[in-house]
Amino acid sequence: MNITIYDVAREANVSMATVSRVVNGNPNVKPATRKKVMEVIDRLGYRPNAVARGLASKKTTTVGVIIPDISNIFFAELARGIEDIATMYKYNIILSNSDQNKEKELHLLNTMLGKQVDGIVFMGGNITEEHVEEFEKSPVPIVLAGSVESSGQTPSVNIDYYQATYDAVKELIDKGHKKVAFVVGPFHDTINQAQKLEGYKKALNDSSLSFDEELVVEGDYTYDSGMEAWQKLSELKERPTAAIVGNDEMALGVVHGAQDAGLHIPDDLEVITSDNTRLALMVRPQLTSVVQPLYDIGAVAMRLLTKYMNKEEVNENIVVLPHRIEHRSSTK
Numbered sequence: 001m002n003i004t005i006y007d008v009a010r011e012a013n014v015s016m017a018t019v020s021r022v023v024n025g026n027p028n029v030k031p032a033t034r035k036k037v038m039e040v041i042d043r044l045g046y047r048p049n050a051v052a053r054g055l056a057s058k059k060t061t062t063v064g065v066i067i068p069d070i071s072n073i074f075f076a077e078l079a080r081g082i083e084d085i086a087t088m089y090k091y092n093i094i095l096s097n098s099d100q101n102k103e104k105e106l107h108l109l110n111t112m113l114g115k116q117v118d119g120i121v122f123m124g125g126n127i128t129e130e131h132v133e134e135f136e137k138s139p140v141p142i143v144l145a146g147s148v149e150s151s152g153q154t155p156s157v158n159i160d161y162y163q164a165t166y167d168a169v170k171e172l173i174d175k176g177h178k179k180v181a182f183v184v185g186p187f188h189d190t191i192n193q194a195q196k197l198e199g200y201k202k203a204l205n206d207s208s209l210s211f212d213e214e215l216v217v218e219g220d221y222t223y224d225s226g227m228e229a230w231q232k233l234s235e236l237k238e239r240p241t242a243a244i245v246g247n248d249e250m251a252l253g254v255v256h257g258a259q260d261a262g263l264h265i266p267d268d269l270e271v272i273t274s275d276n277t278r279l280a281l282m283v284r285p286q287l288t289s290v291v292q293p294l295y296d297i298g299a300v301a302m303r304l305l306t307k308y309m310n311k312e313e314v315n316e317n318i319v320v321l322p323h324r325i326e327h328r329s330s331t332k
Contacts, residue, residue: 003044003045003046003047004046005020005023007046008037008041008046011040011044012037012039012040014033014036014037018033018037019037022034022038022041059118061090061092061118062093062116063086063091063092063093063094063117063119063120063121063305064094064112064115064121065082065093065120066096066105066108066121067079067097067098067123068099068100068124068125069097070097072249073248073277074146074248074275074277075123075146077277077294077298078123078294078301079095081296081301081302082121082145082298082301082302084299085299085302089303091118094117096111098124100125102130105122105124106130109138110134117140118140118309119141119142119143119305119306119309120141120142120143121142121145121298121302122145122147123144123145123146123147124144124147125185125188125189125190126186126189126190127144131149132149132151132154135153135154140309141305143301144156144157144301145157145301145302146292146294146297146298147190147191148195149190152318155304155305155308155314155317155318155319156318158320159292159297159322160195160320160323161191161199162195162198162199162202163199164199164274164290164292165195165196165197165200165274167290168272168274168290169200169204170207171325172272173203173204173207173209174207175270175332177242177270178209179212179215179238179240179241179242180241180243181217181233181240181242181243182196182197182200182216182217182244183217183219183229183233183244183245183246183251184197184217185218185219185220185221185246185250186218186219186220186221187218192246197216200216215233215236215240217229219250221247221250222253223249223250223252223253224253225253226245226249226251226252226253226257227253227256228253229253229254229257230258231257234258241270242269242270243270245271245272245274246274247273247275248273248274248275248276248280248289249279252283252287255271255283255330265285265329266285266329270331271287271330271331272288272289272325273287273288273289273290273330274292275289275290275292275294276289276292276294280326280328284329285329286328287328287330288327288328288331289325289326290323290324291326293322296321297321300319
């Protein structure tokens with residue numbers, strides 16, 4: 001039997017408005033009345049209808065989160081930051097995996113809007129003009145987390161990927177490395193093409209080193225693609241003595257591929273990874289890494305979204321968090 005607010009009001013001998021005030025935490029209810037209503041709610045097992053409440057208030061206190069792959073530790077840590085702040089501000093989360101498929105991403109956007117969410121946190125590698133058009137048409141605010149949209153029209157939270165890559169490459173060059181490999185995710189992802197690759201090239205240029213396409217290997221963020229990347233690099237006439245890798249899973253593949261070939265890390269090959277997830281600590285030697293504050297990126301993105309949803313003042317819609325390099329045993 002579906003218990004309604006009417007049943008609670010009748011049983012407690014109060015108005016439905018009073019029950020509503022109790023359920024919504026309104027302080028303008030006498031303690032004795034609140035206690036009586038809560039006892040009836042507990043006895044009848046009444047659960048407020050979120051959909052009906054949303055229709056009445058035009059708010060569902062629900063946020064949609066579109067994520068490429070929740071099984072990827074990078075996105076899992078981002079999602080944790082989003083969820084914790086959502087809970088703090090009393091929002092529920094609807095989480096969907098897009099598999100980095102544009103059609104699925106656009107479909108999920110419309111599905112979320114159909115569920116009357118109050119806002120959306122979106123994560124995706126390749127933010128196209130079509131995405132931006134959908135973002136602009138959205139009746140609710142959308143914030144990007146760990147994702148870059150080149151026009152800067154969509155609110156977002158990231159680090160400076162260009163500068164982070166530059167810093168890592170320059171550090172290796174300053175140690176004397178002339179052949180620094182760059183293993184990165186798909187170039188159709190805006191961050192990889194427009195920011196990380198350009199940071200890599202600038203570091204080479206500032207050190208009077210020429211750009212060598214053979215030292216750049218495109219992967220797909222997986223361990224296997226890291227192994228394959230090292231295989232390609234090891235076959236070069238002059239193999240690299242250092243490598244910058246675009247994420248931790250690929251970095252593990254590079255390290256294991258080099259170790260399988262008899263190389264010692266870091267004596268024969270120094271490696272700096274990105275992301276600094278738990279994977280960087282699970283390999284031996286542990287990986288030196290560009291530190292992206294993944295939890296913070298998710299948390300700040302969700303907080304920024306709450307500001308938009310609640311019509312609070314927003315001073316910055318493009319938030320860039322600080323990065324640093326955590327030195328471990330994969331570099332000297």
